[in-house]
Amino acid sequence: MIPLVSVSERERISHVLRxxxxxxxxxxxxxxxxxxxxxxxxxxxxPPPATVPLGTPPTAVDxxxxxxxVGTIGWWLDQMRTPDRMVEERLVWFWHDHxxxxxxxxxxxxxxxxxxxxxxxxxxxxxxxxxxxxxxxPAMLLYLDGVTNAVGSINENFGRECLELFTLGIGGGYTQQxxxxxxxxxxxxxxxxxxxxxxxxxxxxxxxxQSTMIRRRHDQGTKQLLxxxxxxxxxxxxxxxxxRPATARFIAGKLHRxxxxxxxxxxxxxxxxxxxxRDWSIMGLVEAIVDDPAFTSDAAVRARVRxxxxxxxxxxxxxxxxxxxxxxxxxxxxxxDPARRSAAGVAxxxxxxxxxxxxxxxxxxxxxxxxxxGPHQLVHTIDLLQALSTPPPVPDDPADLLxxxxxxxxxxxxxxxxxxxxxxxxxxxxxxxxxxxxxx
Amino acid sequence: MSGRDxxxxxxxxxxxxxxxxxxxxxxxxxxxxxxxxxxPTRHAGDLGDPRRGRTLVVLELAGGNDGLxxxxxxxxxxxxxxxxxxxxxxxxxxDGEIGLHPELARLAQRYADDQVAIVEGLGYPEPxxxxxxxxxIWWSAxxxxxxxxxxxxxLDGTVGFDDPLAAIGIGPSPSPALTGRSSFATTIADxxxxxxxxxxxxGSTETLLDQWADTAGPVRxxxxxxxxxxxxxxxxVAARTDLARSxxxxxxxxxxxxxxxxxxxxxxxxxxxxALAAELTxxxxxxxxxxxxxxxxxxxxxxxxxxxxxxxxxxxxGIDGFFSALGERGRDAxxxxxxxxxxxxxxxxxxxxxGTANEHFLIGPNVRGGRYGERPSLSALDRGxxxxxxxxxxxxxxxxxxxxxxxxxxDLLGGDFERFEALR
Numbered sequence: 090m091i092p093l094v095s096v097s098e099r100e101r102i103s104h105v106l107r108x109x110x111x112x113x114x115x116x117x118x119x120x121x122x123x124x125x126x127x128x129x130x131x132x133x134x135x136p137p138p139a140t141v142p143l144g145t146p147p148t149a150v151d152x153x154x155x156x157x158x159v160g161t162i163g164w165w166l167d168q169m170r171t172p173d174r175m176v177e178e179r180l181v182w183f184w185h186d187h188x189x190x191x192x193x194x195x196x197x198x199x200x201x202x203x204x205x206x207x208x209x210x211x212x213x214x215x216x217x218x219x220x221x222x223x224x225x226x227p228a229m230l231l232y233l234d235g236v237t238n239a240v241g242s243i244n245e246n247f248g249r250e251c252l253e254l255f256t257l258g259i260g261g262g263y264t265q266q267x268x269x270x271x272x273x274x275x276x277x278x279x280x281x282x283x284x285x286x287x288x289x290x291x292x293x294x295x296x297x298x299q300s301t302m303i304r305r306r307h308d309q310g311t312k313q314l315l316x317x318x319x320x321x322x323x324x325x326x327x328x329x330x331x332x333r334p335a336t337a338r339f340i341a342g343k344l345h346r347x348x349x350x351x352x353x354x355x356x357x358x359x360x361x362x363x364x365x366x367r368d369w370s371i372m373g374l375v376e377a378i379v380d381d382p383a384f385t386s387d388a389a390v391r392a393r394v395r396x397x398x399x400x401x402x403x404x405x406x407x408x409x410x411x412x413x414x415x416x417x418x419x420x421x422x423x424x425x426d427p428a429r430r431s432a433a434g435v436a437x438x439x440x441x442x443x444x445x446x447x448x449x450x451x452x453x454x455x456x457x458x459x460x461x462x463g464p465h466q467l468v469h470t471i472d473l474l475q476a477l478s479t480p481p482p483v484p485d486d487p488a489d490l491l492x493x494x495x496x497x498x499x500x501x502x503x504x505x506x507x508x509x510x511x512x513x514x515x516x517x518x519x520x521x522x523x524x525x526x527x528x529x
Numbered sequence: 530m531s532g533r534d535x536x537x538x539x540x541x542x543x544x545x546x547x548x549x550x551x552x553x554x555x556x557x558x559x560x561x562x563x564x565x566x567x568x569p570t571r572h573a574g575d576l577g578d579p580r581r582g583r584t585l586v587v588l589e590l591a592g593g594n595d596g597l598x599x600x601x602x603x604x605x606x607x608x609x610x611x612x613x614x615x616x617x618x619x620x621x622x623x624d625g626e627i628g629l630h631p632e633l634a635r636l637a638q639r640y641a642d643d644q645v646a647i648v649e650g651l652g653y654p655e656p657x658x659x660x661x662x663x664x665x666i667w668w669s670a671x672x673x674x675x676x677x678x679x680x681x682x683x684l685d686g687t688v689g690f691d692d693p694l695a696a697i698g699i700g701p702s703p704s705p706a707l708t709g710r711s712s713f714a715t716t717i718a719d720x721x722x723x724x725x726x727x728x729x730x731x732g733s734t735e736t737l738l739d740q741w742a743d744t745a746g747p748v749r750x751x752x753x754x755x756x757x758x759x760x761x762x763x764x765x766v767a768a769r770t771d772l773a774r775s776x777x778x779x780x781x782x783x784x785x786x787x788x789x790x791x792x793x794x795x796x797x798x799x800x801x802x803x804a805l806a807a808e809l810t811x812x813x814x815x816x817x818x819x820x821x822x823x824x825x826x827x828x829x830x831x832x833x834x835x836x837x838x839x840x841x842x843x844x845x846x847g848i849d850g851f852f853s854a855l856g857e858r859g860r861d862a863x864x865x866x867x868x869x870x871x872x873x874x875x876x877x878x879x880x881x882x883x884g885t886a887n888e889h890f891l892i893g894p895n896v897r898g899g900r901y902g903e904r905p906s907l908s909a910l911d912r913g914x915x916x917x918x919x920x921x922x923x924x925x926x927x928x929x930x931x932x933x934x935x936x937x938x939x940d941l942l943g944g945d946f947e948r949f950e951a952l953r
Contacts, residue, residue: 242878443701463716471725
């Protein structure tokens with residue numbers, strides 16, 4: 090694909106930030122001299138990491154309503170639009186999508202926030218540590234039925250998805266028997282849930298909402314997993330899975346697609362996978378991907394469909410980052426309260442297009458590509474403008490307005506339509522709707 | 530479509546959403562715009578015009594519906610041995626041999642009225658136990674990823690880009706089953722259709738949408754992703770007005786309730802989506818195809834005793850509501866179920882794991898009621914303890930493509946599959 094006009098340096102700088110974080114950060118782009126500076130800025134992990142506000146552990150399953158997850162969603166959206174540790178935000182999103190877990194089944198917001206903290210702790214660290222931690226994560230144990238997987242009644246849900254989606258990938262060389270053997274190794278895990286029989290785990294020193302393996306529920310027999318034999322437990326089985334080259338290749342290929350927007354060719358996938366397996370350093374993999382000229386090539390620019398969450402971040406940044414109080418939707422209705430109305434509008438728009446953080450449609454993760462280009466999804470971009478409860482400040486010069494959205498190379502049609510509109514609010518909306526803003 | 534002038538047809542023609550866009554579907558499986566030569570090129574009209582006035586409604590039960598507890602082999606001792614805790618003991622006897630789950634009482638009545646075909650043992654060779662692998666096979670009707678959807682191919686060969694409302698998806702994102710190479714289907718999530726909800730400071734959206742279409746401009750050759758988006762924007766704005774005429778507002782939308790109500794993060798129900806399907810079917814210009822997805826989690830590995838009956842109750846209410854809302858017009862509609870696989874006959878303690886062959890339904894006044902195909906034996910399971918299919922699932926597709934949509938199924942499915950004489 091050869092673009093009609095070559096990509097400008099400004100657009101390429103914006104591309105680097107859009108891909109390595111979740112927005113264009115217009116105020117940052119304005120101060121960056123070139124692509125190398127943009128890369129250095131996006132990859133800078135020297136600012137201190139954010140701490141997920143977990144709140145007090147609930148005293149029972151129904152002490153919290155699922156809707157209360159909006160507090161964590163709002164906090165997360167604030168991190169996404171903050172220009173610190175940019176690449177961490179991209180990776181946190183990537184791992185949430187990869188290890189997709191939904192509040193719709195887990196039900197307890199505290200558990201989702203706790204999983205989010207686990208993902209955040211490892212997002213830029215070691216994939217091996219992340220995988221070992223996620224496999225025992227209480228929200229994951231509930232989401233993929235790990236808590237009902239016990240010796241004598243093996244539940245294959247986590248075992249299959251772990252091989253197919255989290256590690257080896259479809260076609261990664263495992264059989265139905267490997268699914269069964271992995272599931273046996275994963276058996277026996279339980280969560281201390283206050284107010285439930287499992288609260289007895291407290292007597293064993295397991296804190297509320299933490300997980301542990303119970304030996305008598307674990308299948309202690311020998312397993313034949315991916316050609317290795319042993320009495321593997323969860324950690325042992327994961328080490329076997331990590332030892333297969335397909336795992337590193339699959340993760341490297343998927344992160345390449347996330348960052349570059351294009352599939353890695355076979356040689357690149359092999360090279361990235363080999364290096365990744367050496368130490369499982371996630372930042373090492375990121376750096377190997379962005380060092381490849383493909384990352385900043387013309388073909389990579391605007392090769393991805395912008396997700397609704399990225400659009401929301403972009404709209405908020407373009408409007409100068411006004412507050413968005415999503416927690417207001419959990420308060421009893423005040424019909425005329427503009428903050429509440431705008432938060433409800435955003436929440437319902439994200440819901441109707443199936444794209445709310447912590448609510449992936451299924452274990453396969455969120456839709457992407459043409460799965461985000463349904464007519465209703467395009468139209469509901471307008472709904473996301475409800476995030477702004479008052480009209481945003483809009484510069485007079487259309488080029489300045491486009492720059493606030495991180496857009497520098499736009500078609501004549503877009504430039505003309507935006508330039509002709511006199512009303513500032515509508516001018517802002519037309520940029521948010523433009524084909525250029527629909528991609529990234 | 531009536532009322533569309535030639536220039537608009539010419540404008541829309543050839544402006545598809547195929548090409549290089551990676552279509553990661555609801556299941557994350559890519560049905561990409563295929564590389565040239567991967568499947569036959571079709572042009573609008575090759576297969577004739579869609580038979581308007583008739584609607585096929587596909588109800589996708591995602592996750593893998595448990596066919597054994599839906600259409601129950603009541604008198605088979607092996608069934609009760611395999612399902613000591615989850616086995617259905619009080620199925621509604623329909624013919625002395627099989628029974629429908631007690632939550633399907635209205636469907637059972639419709640079966641007695643000769644309006645339900647139960648098609649048994651549907652599957653395909655070398656079954657894929659992955660949700661994503663298997664649903665891609667069901668969506669494409671061919672080998673899985675890298676192809677067009679089976680109904681997308683139907684659109685390619687009938688309306689092409691000329692009618693973005695010939696097929697309507699109801700669900701959170703476009704179904705890859707509707708993805709064609711040179712056609713465009715409209716997907717909506719709810720009764721608000723393609724009507725945006727705007728902040729008060731923005732004022733009216735009416736002219737805004739026309740300006741939006743202007744930013745898209747006339748796209749003739751979509752070689753970049755941005756151009757493909759532009760094409761989709763043009764088709765979206767074109768579809769919006771006609772769709773608004775079809776939606777009477779019977780299923781209006783309450784932002785606050787949707788965002789904060791008790792079901793805030795739950796899937797839409799089959800009942801809600803079938804009500805919307807009925808609204809579209811009884812409109813003056815009904816779509817030829819409605820594809821419903823995202824209506825519940827049928828992946829009952831755990832808690833099946835509570836979860837599965839609730840799901841079936843929703844389906845039962847939805848189907849009944851659909852035909853009640855349509856009244857006489859129900860003659861013009863057939864509902865067909867789809868699901869990536871059935872579930873394992875042996876239970877796992879509190880649920881059932883992924884299976885293979887499955888039971889499906891065709892429902893409507895023009896359906897010739899009864900049982901079709903052959904029930905797989907519970908005494909001759911495969912090595913993984915799963916049912917061995919007795920008929921190819923594409924026979925179900927061939928049945929509706931030829932018997933209801935009046936197109937050549939062999940051409941669309943790339944093979945000659947048995948057709949059930951289940952439609953009048």
